[in-house]
Amino acid sequence: MKTRAAIAWEPNRPLEIEEVDLEGPKDGEVLVRIVTTSLCHTDMFTLSGKDPEGLFPAILGHEGVGIVEEIGRGVTSVQTGDHVIPLYIPEDPNCPYIKSGKTNLCQTIRETQGRGVMPDGTSRFSHKGKMIHHYMGTSTFSEYTVLPEIAVAKISKEAPLAKASVMGCAIPTGMGAVRNAAKVEPGSTVAVFGLGAVGMAVIQGARLAGASRIIGIDTNPNKFPLARTLGAGDCINPKNFSQPIHEVIIDMTNGGVDYSFECIGNVKVMRSALECCHKGWGECTVIGVAGAGEEIATRPFQLVTGRVWRGSAFGGVRGRSQLPGMVDEWLRGEFDVDPYITHNMTHEQINTAFDLLHAGESTRSVIHFRPQDTMLVNNLPGKIVPA
Numbered sequence: 418m419k420t421r422a423a424i425a426w427e428p429n430r431p432l433e434i435e436e437v438d439l440e441g442p443k444d445g446e447v448l449v450r451i452v453t454t455s456l457c458h459t460d461m462f463t464l465s466g467k468d469p470e471g472l473f474p475a476i477l478g479h480e481g482v483g484i485v486e487e488i489g490r491g492v493t494s495v496q497t498g499d500h501v502i503p504l505y506i507p508e509d510p511n512c513p514y515i516k517s518g519k520t521n522l523c524q525t526i527r528e529t530q531g532r533g534v535m536p537d538g539t540s541r542f543s544h545k546g547k548m549i550h551h552y553m554g555t556s557t558f559s560e561y562t563v564l565p566e567i568a569v570a571k572i573s574k575e576a577p578l579a580k581a582s583v584m585g586c587a588i589p590t591g592m593g594a595v596r597n598a599a600k601v602e603p604g605s606t607v608a609v610f611g612l613g614a615v616g617m618a619v620i621q622g623a624r625l626a627g628a629s630r631i632i633g634i635d636t637n638p639n640k641f642p643l644a645r646t647l648g649a650g651d652c653i654n655p656k657n658f659s660q661p662i663h664e665v666i667i668d669m670t671n672g673g674v675d676y677s678f679e680c681i682g683n684v685k686v687m688r689s690a691l692e693c694c695h696k697g698w699g700e701c702t703v704i705g706v707a708g709a710g711e712e713i714a715t716r717p718f719q720l721v722t723g724r725v726w727r728g729s730a731f732g733g734v735r736g737r738s739q740l741p742g743m744v745d746e747w748l749r750g751e752f753d754v755d756p757y758i759t760h761n762m763t764h765e766q767i768n769t770a771f772d773l774l775h776a777g778e779s780t781r782s783v784i785h786f787r788p789q790d791t792m793l794v795n796n797l798p799g800k801i802v803p804a
């Protein structure tokens with residue numbers, strides 16, 4: 418079949434909307450029509466060329482929501498018409514990592530996914546005979562995409578497809594890191610470095626966990642109003658202080674915070690996020706993605722004296738068994754998705770989403786493949802970017 422896709426031909430080059438060829442789903446695969454997709458910093462990270470797994474040409478995009486159009490032989494967990502969220506971390510119940518019960522990091526298709534191909538080692542995408550790589554096993558910047566059955570989460574049809582894409586990455590990543598990685602307890606003090614969509618989801622998750630104090634840290638003060646709305650009692654800008662930010666936080670909290678989260682991808686900030694944690698028990702969770710070759714550093718004494726440094730991928734959430742429940746939480750009104758969506762635009766405008774994110778002017782831009790179906794609806798959060 419033919420489908421329209423935003424192709425990343427090479428690093429640091431704007432995406433180009435092209436009609437590409439898409440092979441149908443093979444055994445164990447599903448064809449999904451993406452209804453909306455949103456831009457995450459990780460897409461921009463890969464387009465920058467800093468991603469060691471960044472292969473070009475590719476169809477990027479990993480935060481999306483869609484409808485199953487066709488299922489391949491052997492597929493049993495979804496059917497045509499189901500509403501699904503593509504998973505860049507799949508969930509194979511037969512994967513030893515999943516069976517361990519200790520992680521969400523399913524490894525069943527990780528090797529081929531890292532090479533931009535499907536489990537059989539081939540791509541379903543091509544353009545004028547040239548192979549186009551998949552991305553993170555999802556490629557949601559194409560209107561139609563093919564994924565393995567283990568990489569789709571069936572969600573409630575009550576979830577508005579105009580907004581649900583943000584449940585494909587940022588929100589489970591941030592809220593899940595609070596719940597599953599850090600296990601923030603009621604009454605805790607929390608510092609959140611980076612107030613993009615991921616950091617905002619951490620704030621929302623910390624508030625729901627009953628944190629007594631949430632400090633938002635960002636070099637862009639325009640992020641502070643939303644951070645406060647979602648639960649940050651303090652918002653501070655490192656540029657406003659002569660002393661290191663971790664010392665500022667230690668002074669503010671009489672010794673340091675119980676939990677911190679790095680939601681930027683800056684290895685120097687990752688150190689500050691650790692060293693602002695309380696001696697004896699403070700725990701830092703790294704969510705941000707840093708480029709190949711970048712390393713973190715601290716004095717071992719920081720760890721010897723009780724601080725913990727950990728990481729979190731997709732918030733530790735198991736996509737097929739746990740993400741649908743998070744969507745249901747949203748639908749019950751236990752948290753909100755609207756505040757994350759700052760811009761709405763058509764597929765043809767996708768490079769504007771990158772420009773807005775790079776400029777720090779957006780939280781999440783939602784790309785609508787069929788604007789007549791999802792962009793011209795009532796109560797759409799955020800701005801509609803004029804053509």
Ligand SMILES: NC(=O)C1=CN([C@@H]2O[C@H](COP(=O)(O)OP(=O)(O)OC[C@H]3O[C@@H](n4cnc5c(N)ncnc54)[C@H](O)[C@@H]3O)[C@@H](O)[C@H]2O)C=CC1
Binds near residue numbers: 457611634686703731
């Ligand atoms: N581990 C995981 O599963 C996931 C990781 N990520 C990563 O999380 C990070 C955040 O993603 P988004 O929220 O989409 O990014 P974003 O670009 O929307 O937000 C980053 C925020 O950090 C702020 N910032 C930049 N440098 C700073 C500094 N030195 N000090 C304080 N604030 C600073 C920016 O102003 C911005 O508000 C990225 O590195 C992304 O790749 C995203 C999703 C999932």
Ligand SMILES: N[C@@H](CCC(=O)N[C@@H](CSC=O)C(=O)NCC(=O)O)C(=O)O
Binds near residue numbers: 457468470527
């Ligand atoms: N290819 C990148 C990997 C960067 C990374 O850490 N990815 C996260 C998700 S970021 C989503 O927005 C992740 O879940 N990683 C788990 C995994 O198995 O890759 C690189 O190599 O740096």
